[in-house]
Structure formats: structure tokens, C-alpha cells
Amino acid sequence: MKRDFLRLGDFSSDEHRALFHRARELKAKRRLGEAVRTLEGRSLLLLFEKASTRTRISFEAAIGQLGGNAITLPTADSQIARGETLEDTARVASRYVDAIMFRTHGDDRLRAFARAATVPVINGLSDGGHPVQVLADLFTMAEKLGEVEGKTVAFVGDCASNMALSFCEAAPIFGFDLRLAAPKGYRPPTAALGRARVTSDPEEAVAGADVVITDVFVSMGQEKEAASRMKALAGYQVNEQLLGKAHGNAIVLHCLPAHRGEEITAGVIDGPHSAIFDEAENRLHVQKALLEHLILRR
Helix, strand or coil, X not given: CCCCECCHHHCCHHHHHHXXXXXXXXXXXXXXXXXXXXXXXXXXEEEECCCCCHHHHHHHHHHHHCCCEEEEEEHHHCHHHHCCCHHHHHHHXXXXXXXXXXXXXXXXXXXXXXXXXXXXXXXCCECCECHXXXXXXXXXXXXXXXXXXXXEEEEECCCCCHHHHHHHHHHHHHCCEEXXXXXXXXXXXXXHHCCCEEECCHHHHHCCCCEEEECXXXXXXXXXXXXXXXXHCHHHCECHHHHCCCCCCCEEEECCCCCECCCXXXXXXXXXXXXXXXXXXXXXXXXXXXXXXXXXXX
């Protein structure tokens, strides 16, 4: 039976540990220049309803470096734009490829597509979460800090974002403490909070934290709200002063793209605590392990 990866909870804790173990192996082999061809002859469809840089490049590189090939299709260039249903697209594409990554808007669209597909479907970002990115973030945390369990993570800014929602889901699975700093109106629904604690004070959230995370204040599709969002979130910038409240060995993560001078300063992005570009690289390695797991059913 095919497996999908639509949310972090689709995999058990043991499966996540195995993914990270394999990602470390694949990263080491890449550094040594060793070829890995486990997905020779396999194809991956990348279906985009939203723009992408890192997701597109990292998935194309991942399948290619494992010996397979990627087919990238923006929905605007497909028959979906002319009225073909998601379900019919999923059924047909499943006859051609071995897995599908779908970046979309509503999670209802993602679930409908996955139900119709007969090959594994990966959530490449939806309104309700960004699980492949958060996997890379957690892998980076483990690399830099030794382990994830027991660590304190502070997410500052728009905590109703898909990134924050995926971190809320991740906290009980991976065993870390999550603090959210956001004004009212920019917080997850109560049902999604899980074990996360919420405050309006970013300094309270960041105090002693091992990891400090932020994301853009204005996400794709929110451009009309830009002025009101920037005003509401102005006090939630991750800057050098705020980072000074964190643990001395804390790392900073941002899924990118970053708007320097808005949600985070250039000094923090380029500073000694930043693991942001390692985090971006780790998308490649974690997604290689994910593709192997889903396609080869390991």
C-alpha cells in the first residue's frame, strides 16, 4: 500500500529517526563525492500551485542525485487551469511517475489529490503546514545541538503560519518544548497548539531558548494585508538584542526567503548563531531520504 507524507504525524517517531539516520548517510556520501543511484529509472512529478525556489531546486536535485528524474509542472501550465479536476490529474499522473510532490493552497485540495493518487504524495507546502521544511529544520537542530528531544524552541512572529503550525505538530512527536511569541490574531487555533505555550512577549519566549525561529511577516497570497501585518508584527523582529536573551549556544533558523530588516536582521542571518544556510542545504538530504522511504517502501 502506498504511503503519503502530508503531515509530520503520517510517520512514527521511529520512522522519523530512521529518516534522519539515512539523511546523515546521504549527506556524508555527497560530501565524499560518492554516487548513490537507489532511484535509478524512477520519476517524480513536482506540481506547483505556488511559486518556489528551494522546494523546486531541492526536490529536482534530490531525485536527480539518486539516479531518477523530475518533471516540474506549474498548474497554470496544465489542464487544471482549463478545468480538469485535481482527482483526474492525480489518477493520470500516477500512471506516469513513482511519486508526486504537490505545493498547493488549501489542505482540502492536498487531501483530495492524495486520495485519488495511487503513488505517494508529498506535501510541498500547504496552508496548514510545511512538513518537509520542518523535517529539515529538526534535522539541522539535531546536527547542531546533538539532539532535538528536551530542547527549547522559540518561534517568533506570525505563529498562525504554516511553519508555526507544523512546529506545533512536531513538538509532541520529537519531544521538544515550544514557545510561540505573537500578537493576538497571529496565533494558531487552540486545537492546533498541542503542548506549545503562547505569549505576547518575544523576550519571554526567547529567554534561554536553544533555537530561535522566525518566518516572513507577509506570506504568499497575503500581499493585500501587508501594511496591517507589518504594523501588528513590528515588535517581533529577530534581531541581535532579542537573540541576546537566548541560550549562549542557540541557533537561529529561517525557512527562507528572508526579508532582511523586517522579520530578521541581516546581522542575525549572517551572524555566528545562524544555521539558516545549513538548514536550506539540509532540505536536499532529508528529501532524498524521504523519497527513498516512500518510493522504495523501506
